[in-house]
Amino acid sequence: xxxxxxxxxxxxxxxxxxxxxxxxxxxxxxxxxxxxxxxxxxxxxxxxxxxxxxxxxxxxxxxxxxxxxxxxxxxxxxxxxxxxxxxxxxxxxxxxxxxxxxxxxxxxxxxxxxxxxxxxxxxxxxxxxxxxxxxxxxxxxxxxxxxxxxxxxxxxxxxxxxxxxxx
Amino acid sequence: xxxxxxxxxxxxxxxxxxxxxxxxxxxxxxxxxxxxxxxxxxxxxxxxxxxxxxxxxxxxxxxxxxxxxxxxxxxxxxxxxxxxxxxxxxxxxxxxxxxxxxxxxxxxxxxxxxxxxxxxxxxxxxxxxxxxxxxxxxxxxxxxxxxxxxxxxxxxxxxxxxxxxxxxxxxxxxxxxxxxxxxxxxxxxxxxxxxxxxxxxxxxxxxxxxxxxxxxxxxxxxxxxxxxxxxxxxxxxxxxxxxxxxxxxxxxxxxxxxxxxxxxxxxxxxxxxxxxxxxxxxxxxxxxxxxxxxxxxxxxxxxxxxxxxxxxxxxxxxxxxxxxxxxxxxxxxxxxxxxxxxxxxxxxxxxxxxxxxxxxxxxxxxxxxxxxxxxxxxxxxxxxxxxxxxxxxxxxxxxxxxxxxxxxxxxxxxxxxxxxxxxxxxxxxxxxxxxxxxxxxxx
Numbered sequence: 001x002x003x004x005x006x007x008x009x010x011x012x013x014x015x016x017x018x019x020x021x022x023x024x025x026x027x028x029x030x031x032x033x034x035x036x037x038x039x040x041x042x043x044x045x046x047x048x049x050x051x052x053x054x055x056x057x058x059x060x061x062x063x064x065x066x067x068x069x070x071x072x073x074x075x076x077x078x079x080x081x082x083x084x085x086x087x088x089x090x091x092x093x094x095x096x097x098x099x100x101x102x103x104x105x106x107x108x109x110x111x112x113x114x115x116x117x118x119x120x121x122x123x124x125x126x127x128x129x130x131x132x133x134x135x136x137x138x139x140x141x142x143x144x145x146x147x148x149x150x151x152x153x154x155x156x157x158x159x160x161x162x163x164x165x166x167x
Numbered sequence: 168x169x170x171x172x173x174x175x176x177x178x179x180x181x182x183x184x185x186x187x188x189x190x191x192x193x194x195x196x197x198x199x200x201x202x203x204x205x206x207x208x209x210x211x212x213x214x215x216x217x218x219x220x221x222x223x224x225x226x227x228x229x230x231x232x233x234x235x236x237x238x239x240x241x242x243x244x245x246x247x248x249x250x251x252x253x254x255x256x257x258x259x260x261x262x263x264x265x266x267x268x269x270x271x272x273x274x275x276x277x278x279x280x281x282x283x284x285x286x287x288x289x290x291x292x293x294x295x296x297x298x299x300x301x302x303x304x305x306x307x308x309x310x311x312x313x314x315x316x317x318x319x320x321x322x323x324x325x326x327x328x329x330x331x332x333x334x335x336x337x338x339x340x341x342x343x344x345x346x347x348x349x350x351x352x353x354x355x356x357x358x359x360x361x362x363x364x365x366x367x368x369x370x371x372x373x374x375x376x377x378x379x380x381x382x383x384x385x386x387x388x389x390x391x392x393x394x395x396x397x398x399x400x401x402x403x404x405x406x407x408x409x410x411x412x413x414x415x416x417x418x419x420x421x422x423x424x425x426x427x428x429x430x431x432x433x434x435x436x437x438x439x440x441x442x443x444x445x446x447x448x449x450x451x452x453x454x455x456x457x458x459x460x461x462x463x464x465x466x467x468x469x470x471x472x473x474x475x476x477x478x479x480x481x482x483x484x485x486x487x488x489x490x491x492x493x494x495x496x497x498x499x500x501x502x503x504x505x506x507x508x509x510x511x512x513x514x515x516x517x518x519x520x521x522x523x524x525x526x527x528x529x530x531x532x533x534x535x536x537x538x539x540x541x542x543x544x545x546x547x548x549x550x551x552x553x554x555x556x557x558x559x560x561x562x563x564x565x566x567x568x569x570x571x572x573x574x575x576x577x578x579x580x581x582x583x584x585x586x587x588x589x590x591x592x593x594x595x596x597x598x599x600x601x602x603x604x605x606x607x608x609x610x
Contacts, residue, residue, distance in 0.1 A: 023541050023542050023543060024302050024303065024305070024541055024543045026543060026544065028542075049431055050431050050434055050436075051434055052434060052436075052546065052553060052555060052572060053544070053555055053557065053570075053572040055557060055570045055572075057559055057567075057568045058568075059567075061561075062561055062567070065561075079542075079557065081544055081546075081555065081557070081572070083546075085431070085445065085447055085452075088452050088453055090453075090544070090546075092544060108200055109196075109200050111432065111434065112200040112201045112432050112433060112580075113432060113433040113434025113435070113577060113580060114434070115580060116576060116577065116579070116580050117577075120576075124266075133193060133196060136181045137181060137259075138181070138258065138259060139258065139259040139262040139609060139610075140259060140262065141259070142181045148264055148267055149266060149267055149568075153267075155267060155268075155270075155271060
């Protein structure tokens with residue numbers, strides 16, 4: 001809590017040119033879309049050698065939320081968790097992705113382990129990753145309509161979408 | 168036939184592309200990224216073959232109903248004779264949208280959902296979910312000691328049962344079918360104990376935000392000791408049955424080898440990363456619960472092959488037994504859940520005598536408890552690697568977003584790299600050595 005008060009007082013800590021905020025004592029880097037791959041590369045050079053997780057969040061119903069450090073909130077957010085095996089540290093990156101242009105650069109060339117995660121994020125949120133070698137659905141059938149984890153995708157009572165069956 | 172299946176596709180085929188549609192650049196890019204080389208450097212490696220005429224190769228499907236794919240994993244293999252040139256895992260057959268479901272369940276109900284993801288180590292799923300919720304609530308330091316040690320006990324026993332099942336299925340996949348029965352038998356002992364403690368053999372929902380659902384039943388210590396006394400002689404039997412056997416070694420040694428660099432680039436964790444010689448275990452390196460207070464060794468391999476992964480899991484059973492003995496010695500007395508009225512329902516006896524307690528009990532189970540705004544990621548060491556839980560809270564009683572970082576989902580990406588250039592008969596050994604749980608892969 002005290003951390004959040006501090007950053008309001010314009011003493012914003014930065015790392016590789018990105019503001020740092022703390023969420024429950026966990027270090028979070030707010031990265032702009034243009035800086036994204038560059039920052040991940042710099043962090044790799046700093047020793048954050050494993051990309052543990054990459055996922056998305058759809059903030060449709062929270063358009064005016066406070067991201068921190070004056071960063072403008074957008075509908076989608078891509079959240080990347082990096083881990084340093086040598087320093088035994090974690091860092092989290094949050095990238096704002098606007099709803100009218102849901103694209104982001106792919107991390108495949110930096111961390112090839114994000115291949116499946118990026119496909120999953122595409123499948124679930126419809127965020128496309130530029131430069132990904134195989135931007136297809138991964139969990140849903142390939143002819144599925146919609147992206148299920150979006151907040152405007154209804155839950156339950158969805159007619160069966162599988163094609164070629166008489167339902 | 169494929170044109171019929173993919174008619175109306177709007178997102179592109181999920182299948183393995185045929186060789187004529189694939190450029191050498193794409194092949195090199197994949198390998199180059201994993202090895203962190205440029206495409207030109209990757210092109211120099213002999214292991215990527217681009218000059219294979221298409222009429223000499225064959226793309227076959229392995230699974231989703233293949234018995235040794237551990238559920239519904241489908242692999243598309245490009246073969247030249249007996250050699251695997253490329254492999255692509257295709258998943259999603261068990262996808263039930265559990266992350267979406269998690270958004271409509273309260274934090275109280277969330278445990279029933281996450282416990283079904285990795286169904287071979289349900290208690291670890293519940294544990295990571297509970298730890299994440301507790302961190303969001305800011306009560307992670309107030310959990311009573313007994314609850315913490317009970318969580319550790321259950322988590323270690325769960326690791327043992329999961330690795331025992333790995334021994335069983337690994338044995339079955341390689342052809343040591345009697346091992347399947349033995350592994351299942353030993354796991355059953357642990358599950359019987361879980362049934363006594365939690366009421367269920369699997370999918371317990373026993374570890375909950377704030378503590379556990381109940382205290383240990385009477386006589387639990389004897390039950391644990393019986394398991395621990397029974398196991399060493401059985402493990403020695405397996406050593407005789409498998410570890411030293413020439414056939415066993417021939418089938419596993421040097422099969423599906425990856426390097427530490429590849430494993431890290433692919434995000435692989437757990438026994439796969441440790442088999443390459445990287446001593447990384449979250450229990451030791453980023454301790455949670457009270458793992459810094461117990462003595463155990465992190466088992467590492469050297470060659471990164473299927474045999475190392477087998478040996479690591481085998482010996483981790485012994486390390487877990489070591490931890491469980493220490494927990495038995497040090498189990499503190501006290502409460503099994505936090506006495507915070509916000510997250511803890513009133514005790515059963517109070518409900519009969521107090522109207523307020525009844526209302527409180529009803530509200531906590533129907534409405535749940537509100538969790539302050541924020542986002543948090545917690546990772547712990549499950550039997551398969553790092554299982555992580557990312558929760559975003561908007562201040563209501565349901566998570567705004569609940570994401571599980573499933574170790575199997577990530578580890579499965581290592582399959583193409585382990586299989587490339589190997590024999591198709593070894594594919595089974597490689598899948599088995601990754602030990603994926605498809606419930607967790609698809610979620």
